[in-house]
Amino acid sequence: HRVNDVEYFCTEDEMGVCQVCLLKGEFKGKEYTLISDVRKDRQSEIEQGVSEALLQRAQLIEGRKEIEQTLEVLASNLSSQKEQVRENF
Numbered sequence: 001h002r003v004n005d006v007e008y009f010c011t012e013d014e015m016g017v018c019q020v021c022l023l024k025g026e027f028k029g030k031e032y033t034l035i036s037d038v039r040k041d042r043q044s045e046i047e048q049g050v051s052e053a054l055l056q057r058a059q060l061i062e063g064r065k066e067i068e069q070t071l072e073v074l075a076s077n078l079s080s081q082k083e084q085v086r087e088n089f
Contacts, residue, residue: 004018004019004020005018006018006035007019007036008032008033008034008035009034010027010030010031011032011033012030015027017032
């Protein structure tokens with residue numbers, strides 16, 4: 001409703017609802033919680049997800065650095081091996 005504030009969250013339908021719909025309308029008798037509680041829970045989930053993503057990003061960056069260092073060592077080894085082959089033949 002445009003007149004009523006959406007203060008509740010129907011947990012069955014995953015939808016914000018106003019008090020009128022909750023008590024008299026199509027959501028009557030359904031399970032609900034305060035929308036502010038849902039917001040807090042979802043905000044916590046998002047923050048945890050962001051933290052995990054940042055940790056994974058840092059791990060990927062570190063892994064990339066290790067791969068680049070390994071590639072440098074391999075390139076150096078290849079150069080040395082090529083030089084030894086040239087010297088021997």
